[in-house]
Amino acid sequence: MSRINLFRTTVFRVFFLYAVLFSLLAAALLGFTYWSISVHIAAQINASLKTEATDLAYLFSHHNVEDLIATIGRYSVVGQSADRYYLLISPSGLPLAGNLQAWPFQFDVRPGWHTVRLHYKEYQTRGWDREQDYTVRSYVVALPNHYRLVVAQGLQTVQKLRDYTQGAVLGAIAMSVLASLLGGYLLSRAVLRRIDTISGTAGEIIAGDLTRRVPIAGRDDEFDELAAKLNAMLERIEQLMVGMRQVTDNVAHDLRSPLTRLRNGLEVILLESRREQEYRSAIELAIEDVSVLLKTFNALLSITQAEAGVRRNDWAEVDLSALALDMAELYEAVAEDRGVQFQCQPNADVRIYGNRHLLAQAVSNLLDNSMKYVSQGARVELRVELQQNSPVLTISDNGPGIPADQRSRVLERFVRLDSARTTPGNGLGLSLVRAVARLHGADLRLGDNAPGLLVTITFPPFKTPPS
Amino acid sequence: MRILVIEDDKEAATYLLKGLTESGHVVDHTTNGEDGLHMALTGAYEVDVIDRMLPRRDGLSIITAMRSAEIHTPVLILSALGEVDDRVEGLRVGGDDYLTKPFAFAELLARIDALARRSLPEHSSTRLLVADLELDFLKHKVTRADKTVHLQPREFRLLKYMMQHAGQVVTRTMLLENVWDYHFDPQTNVIDVHISRLRAKIDKDFGEPLLHTVRGAGYCLREPD
Structure with missing residues (x-):
C-alpha cells in the first residue's frame, strides 16, 4: 500500500472542507428555523394570554367578583390540560380563584409581562404529576379595588420543542462531520489505490522494465484516460528507445566492416617497404573509403536534423x-x-x-x-x-x-x-x-x-x- | 595565400593549420572571437575561416562587425557536428560559404581556393579561355581548337563554372550548389555522370584532356602541363 498518509491527500482535504462547509450551512438553516419557530410561538402565547386577561378584566369591571371567580373556576378546569394557569388575588393577598395554589412569592406583582419559574412543591396544582419545575409566561393585570389577576402559560411544550430542535441541529452537525470523515477516507483510499497502480508502474519502469503498462480499470473515467495517455507515451518512448538501440547497433555493425577493411588495407601496405606510387595509391584508396564513411555520417546527421526540425x-x-x-x-x-x-x-x-x-x-x-x-x-x-x-x-x-x-x-x-x-x-x-x-x-x-x-x-x- | 583561421577546437585547428601550410598557404590562427575580430579587421588576409561557436565572440558577430567595417575578405564559416546546419543565417550576415563538420580536407581546400578567386577583380571580358577551349557567355558558344562544341544549357553552366575556377579543384557538392543551386550531399555518382558527358564533348575528340578527376576530392579543369 501507499506510503502517502490518507489524511494528507488532496481528495481527503477537499472532501473534508466541503463537509465542514455543508455542516455549517445546515446548522445555520436549522438554527434559523428554530429561532423563527420560537419567536412565532412566543408571540402567539403572548397574544392569547393578553386576550384572556383583558376578557376577564372586562368581566370584573362590568359584573362582580363572584361572576369572575366562577368564570376563572371554569377556565381553570379547561385550561389545566393546556398548561394554562389562572389566579385571582384579593386586595389582602389571598387567592380567591384559579388553579395555582398560591400567589407565587417571587412573582412580581406589578402589572405586565413576566417569565418565572414555579417550584413544583410550592405551586403544585392538579396535573403537575411529575416532580418538575415549571417555567411559565405570565400576564399580571391590576383590577379595580386592588384585586389582581394572573394569567400564565406553561412553557414546557415550547421548551421541549426547543430542546428537540437543538438536539437535532447538534446531531446533524455531528453526523455530517462523521460522514465527511468516513467519506473522505473511503474516497481518498479509492483514488490513492488508482494512483498507487500508476506510480507502481512508473517505479517498475524506472527500475528498467520498459514493457510495463499502467492497467486500465475499464471504467472509462479520468484515471482510465490518464492511464491510456501514459501508456501511449510509454509506447512512444519504448519505440524511440528500441529505435535508438537499433540505430546504435546498426551504426556499429555497418561501420565496423569498412573501418576494418580500411585498417587491413593500411596494415598490408606497412608490411613491406614500397615505392612511392604504391603508397600514394594506397592512401588515395583509404581516403575514398573514409569519404564513404563520412558520407554515411553526414547522411545520419541530415536525418537527425530533419527529424529535429526545430x-x-x-x-x-x-x-x-x-x-x-x-x-x-x-x-x-x-x-x-x-x-x-x-x-x-x-x-x-x-x-x-x-x-x-x-x-x-x-x-x-x-x-x-x-x-x-x-x-x-x-x-x-x-x-x-x-x-x-x-x-x-x-x-x-x-x-x-x-x-x-x-x-x-x-x-x-x-x-x-x-x-x-x-x-x-x-x-x-x-x-x-x-x-x-x-x-x-x-x-x-x-x-x-x-x-x-x-x-x-x-x-x-x-x-x-x-x- | 594568407589565411586567417579562427577555431577554438585545438585538434581541429592543428589539423587545419598543418593541412593549409602544407598546401602552400600562410596561416594565422587564434582560438577566441575577440582576437579573431582584431586580426580580421586588419584585412590582411585573402580568406578567413571562422568557426561559428567561439569563446568571447561568436563567429557570426565577427562577420557582421567585419562587414560593417567595410572589410570584404571572403569568409568560410565552419559549423560543428550536431549544431543545426543554418546556412541561411550564416550567409545572410555576410559569410561567403558554409561548411559543416565533419568535412573532407579536400572539400575545405577547394572551397578556400574558390573563395580566393572570387575576391579577385572580375574580368570585364565576356570570354573564358583555357588552352584551346573557349567559352563566350554572351554568344552562348563554346569552341575547342576552333571547332564548335554543342552543349546543353546545364552543361554550359557546368563548363562555365569549371572554367571560372580553372586550375582549382572543385568538389561535387560545390558543383551541385553552384550549377544546380541545390545544397545537399548527393548519395551517388549523379554529378560524375554529368562530368563524363561534358568530358565526352570537350575532351574526347581532341588531343590533350583538360578535365581531370582528382581522386577523393572532385574535378579540375586545367591547361595541359
Whole structure:
C-alpha cells in the first residue's frame, strides 16, 4: 500500500472542507428555523394570554367578583390540560380563584409581562404529576379595588420543542462531520489505490522494465484516460528507445566492416617497404573509403536534423514542379547511361512551404533508388500534381519493388533488403525521405506499382505562411 | 595565400593549420572571437575561416562587425557536428560559404581556393579561355581548337563554372550548389555522370584532356602541363 498518509491527500482535504462547509450551512438553516419557530410561538402565547386577561378584566369591571371567580373556576378546569394557569388575588393577598395554589412569592406583582419559574412543591396544582419545575409566561393585570389577576402559560411544550430542535441541529452537525470523515477516507483510499497502480508502474519502469503498462480499470473515467495517455507515451518512448538501440547497433555493425577493411588495407601496405606510387595509391584508396564513411555520417546527421526540425527560418515557398524538373534534369543523364526510360510530368505551379534543399535531397534519394534497382529498359516516372488541393509527388518504376511486409521496415535507418546487399548504398536514403516528409507534415507511402515500386508523398495544401 | 583561421577546437585547428601550410598557404590562427575580430579587421588576409561557436565572440558577430567595417575578405564559416546546419543565417550576415563538420580536407581546400578567386577583380571580358577551349557567355558558344562544341544549357553552366575556377579543384557538392543551386550531399555518382558527358564533348575528340578527376576530392579543369 501507499506510503502517502490518507489524511494528507488532496481528495481527503477537499472532501473534508466541503463537509465542514455543508455542516455549517445546515446548522445555520436549522438554527434559523428554530429561532423563527420560537419567536412565532412566543408571540402567539403572548397574544392569547393578553386576550384572556383583558376578557376577564372586562368581566370584573362590568359584573362582580363572584361572576369572575366562577368564570376563572371554569377556565381553570379547561385550561389545566393546556398548561394554562389562572389566579385571582384579593386586595389582602389571598387567592380567591384559579388553579395555582398560591400567589407565587417571587412573582412580581406589578402589572405586565413576566417569565418565572414555579417550584413544583410550592405551586403544585392538579396535573403537575411529575416532580418538575415549571417555567411559565405570565400576564399580571391590576383590577379595580386592588384585586389582581394572573394569567400564565406553561412553557414546557415550547421548551421541549426547543430542546428537540437543538438536539437535532447538534446531531446533524455531528453526523455530517462523521460522514465527511468516513467519506473522505473511503474516497481518498479509492483514488490513492488508482494512483498507487500508476506510480507502481512508473517505479517498475524506472527500475528498467520498459514493457510495463499502467492497467486500465475499464471504467472509462479520468484515471482510465490518464492511464491510456501514459501508456501511449510509454509506447512512444519504448519505440524511440528500441529505435535508438537499433540505430546504435546498426551504426556499429555497418561501420565496423569498412573501418576494418580500411585498417587491413593500411596494415598490408606497412608490411613491406614500397615505392612511392604504391603508397600514394594506397592512401588515395583509404581516403575514398573514409569519404564513404563520412558520407554515411553526414547522411545520419541530415536525418537527425530533419527529424529535429526545430528551426525553420530557412523555409520558404517552394515550387514543387520546378524542383521536380530540376531533379529530373539532374537524373536524366544517369537514366540514359543506365538505359532507363525516364519521364517527368510536373503539373505547372504546384507549391508547398518548406526547405527546398531537403526536398531536393529526398527526391534525389528516391530517384537514386529507382535508377539503382531497375533493370535496363525499365521505366521510371516522376509526377507532381494536385489531388484535392494537396500537392502530391509520385515516383514509380517497374523494377523489383519492395515486398509488402518490408515496406515499413525499409524506412528504418540502415535497413537494406537482402536482395540489395550487392548494390552500393548505406540504407539511409529512405530514412531521410521519411524524415523530410514528416518535417513537411507530408504523408509518405510505399506502394505496389504492379510490378515495381510506387512512392507517394502527399503534402498538406499550400497556405501562405504567416510572415 | 594568407589565411586567417579562427577555431577554438585545438585538434581541429592543428589539423587545419598543418593541412593549409602544407598546401602552400600562410596561416594565422587564434582560438577566441575577440582576437579573431582584431586580426580580421586588419584585412590582411585573402580568406578567413571562422568557426561559428567561439569563446568571447561568436563567429557570426565577427562577420557582421567585419562587414560593417567595410572589410570584404571572403569568409568560410565552419559549423560543428550536431549544431543545426543554418546556412541561411550564416550567409545572410555576410559569410561567403558554409561548411559543416565533419568535412573532407579536400572539400575545405577547394572551397578556400574558390573563395580566393572570387575576391579577385572580375574580368570585364565576356570570354573564358583555357588552352584551346573557349567559352563566350554572351554568344552562348563554346569552341575547342576552333571547332564548335554543342552543349546543353546545364552543361554550359557546368563548363562555365569549371572554367571560372580553372586550375582549382572543385568538389561535387560545390558543383551541385553552384550549377544546380541545390545544397545537399548527393548519395551517388549523379554529378560524375554529368562530368563524363561534358568530358565526352570537350575532351574526347581532341588531343590533350583538360578535365581531370582528382581522386577523393572532385574535378579540375586545367591547361595541359
